Every structure is written in structure tokens, then in C-alpha cells.
Amino acid sequence: MTNTDADTRPRSQQIADDLRNAIRDGTYEPGAQLPSQRALAKHYAAARNTVDEALSILSREGLITSQQGRGAFVRKKQTLIRLGSDRYSHKHRDTGLSPFLLECARQGKRGRFEVLGIKQMKPDRELAQRLNVSATTKSVLRRENVFYADDDPVYRVTTWIPWEIARGTGLVEAEVPHQYGIHGVFEENGHVMARINDEISARMPTPEEVGHLELPEGVPVIEVLHTSLDQNGDPYEVTLFVMRADMNGLSYNVPVE
Structure with missing residues (x-):
């Protein structure tokens, strides 16, 4: 987790960075489901809307997709x-x-x-x-x-x-x-x-x-x-x-x- 007392970035950005690194290092592989918003909020000691914004950042970057009623998943690499x-x-x-x-x-x-x-x-x-x-x-x-x-x-x-x-x-x-x-x-x-x-x-x-x-x-x-x-x-x-x-x-x- 990247949060430190010296880190002045928005909390949502910090969480997004941490999840992005976890995706890149293979902790969450392509197709894997991320923890629920509730679980992420507990893990990061953050409000649900802060976690939601972090996931929105990753979604806009094309790293994850959200499925209604199921949660967020790491985007799979497509055959080009x-x-x-x-x-x-x-x-x-x-x-x-x-x-x-x-x-x-x-x-x-x-x-x-x-x-x-x-x-x-x-x-x-x-x-x-x-x-x-x-x-x-x-x-x-x-x-x-x-x-x-x-x-x-x-x-x-x-x-x-x-x-x-x-x-x-x-x-x-x-x-x-x-x-x-x-x-x-x-x-x-x-x-x-x-x-x-x-x-x-x-x-x-x-x-x-x-x-x-x-x-x-x-x-x-x-x-x-x-x-x-x-x-x-x-x-x-x-x-x-x-x-x-x-x-x-x-x-x-x-x-x-």
C-alpha cells in the first residue's frame, strides 16, 4: 500500500495507484475479480465513494471493467x-x-x-x-x-x-x-x-x-x-x-x- 503521511495526493488516486501496481505485478491477473468495494474500503480504511472513484480511475484507463451486480474485473488482453x-x-x-x-x-x-x-x-x-x-x-x-x-x-x-x-x-x-x-x-x-x-x-x-x-x-x-x-x-x-x-x-x- 502506497499511502504515507507525506503523500498529499487525493486518497482515491493513492488507492488507484496501489491497485494498478497490483494488476501490473500479477497480483490480480487478467480476468481476475477485484475485491468488493466494501472489502476495499475496509482494507484501505476509506469511504466507499473514495473507493468508487479509485475504481473509476482504473476503468477510464482501460485496466478494469465493471459488471452490473458482479463487481470489477481486470480487463483481459484481446487477440489483436x-x-x-x-x-x-x-x-x-x-x-x-x-x-x-x-x-x-x-x-x-x-x-x-x-x-x-x-x-x-x-x-x-x-x-x-x-x-x-x-x-x-x-x-x-x-x-x-x-x-x-x-x-x-x-x-x-x-x-x-x-x-x-x-x-x-x-x-x-x-x-x-x-x-x-x-x-x-x-x-x-x-x-x-x-x-x-x-x-x-x-x-x-x-x-x-x-x-x-x-x-x-x-x-x-x-x-x-x-x-x-x-x-x-x-x-x-x-x-x-x-x-x-x-x-x-x-x-x-x-x-x-
Whole structure:
């Protein structure tokens, strides 16, 4: 226990620090239940609301989860669904799986997606520049999906495609009629992925993202803004991945130029 007469921090912070250290040193392993609030209050000689605030601190940090009527548990480490350049490689084509389904299969999970919307739209200026299309007309198709691994939502995905590429193809359909997903349709229409550009950042989620991804308190999201370039160096797709940070990782193996 870390409390000393010289420690002037709030009592809730002291208790949170002590429990955090106990989680890190393995006293409470992933999945283990913490003592009840009553037991913690007695152990630390603290009021119940002080213990409650300490547990709230750990919850916001993503270290524990609370289950109604059961108590607080140390968060288990999830098997990560990894996003990286290798997922697009043609060497995986003999699996017969699209990139996301392949990533799920590697982790022993079943992948699926739910379509939120498909719409022809006018892009903002930045997106128009990325895709080399007009910013004054409905020059792109937007596809919005949530991707699931088993029953867990792991990605909120928005893809923008030049309308001249998408028009009259399976890209405008909810169920893309190709076993390799949208990338199979792109290839059939003469756009073979030759290079990708991924811009990666992290942040806390919006309320809408919390709902779509069923995010526990304290879990941030990883944001990947992905651009695909074809054999001619032309951009033909921009996709924004908003990923649960507790269930996703990034894995890149690329040459240094």
C-alpha cells in the first residue's frame, strides 16, 4: 500500500495507484475479480465513494471493467486483429478470403460486416484532392460499414471511391459480388494495388463511435487513413479505419527506400 503521511495526493488516486501496481505485478491477473468495494474500503480504511472513484480511475484507463451486480474485473488482453500491408498481398489469394476475413481467420475468428450506408456524394476539398476528383459535383461513392470479428465490432470503416470507377460495378451493392471484396472489383476494372499510403493517429472516440464499436470506458481508437494507388500511380480508393485499440494492432513490413 502506497499511502504515507507525506503523500498529499487525493486518497482515491493513492488507492488507484496501489491497485494498478497490483494488476501490473500479477497480483490480480487478467480476468481476475477485484475485491468488493466494501472489502476495499475496509482494507484501505476509506469511504466507499473514495473507493468508487479509485475504481473509476482504473476503468477510464482501460485496466478494469465493471459488471452490473458482479463487481470489477481486470480487463483481459484481446487477440489483436492486425492491419498492415501484408493483408493485401496476392500470395494470400489461394485462401479465397478477402483481406479482413483473412485477418480474422488468422486469429481463429469469424469475420463479417454490416453496411451502414452507400451513397453517391460531393467530397470535401481535401478528399477531392486525395482522389483527384471534382469537389463541386457528386464525384465519389461513399461506403460505410462496421466490421465484426465473431460478435465484436472492431472497425468502423468509411470508403470513398471515384464515381467514375464505382459506377455500374459491384461497388454500389451492399454485398460486393466478389470473394476478395472491393479489391477484387477494383482489379477486375483495371486498378491493381501497387502502393498504399497509411496515415495513423490515435484519439478518444466520439459518442457515435462508442455506440457502433461498443467501446468500454477508457478505450481509445486507432485511426488509419488509407489511400490505395494503382499500377499507374493513380489513387482509386481512400478508406478511413476507426479501430478499437483494445482489439486491433498495426503490423507493417515494408522496404526502406
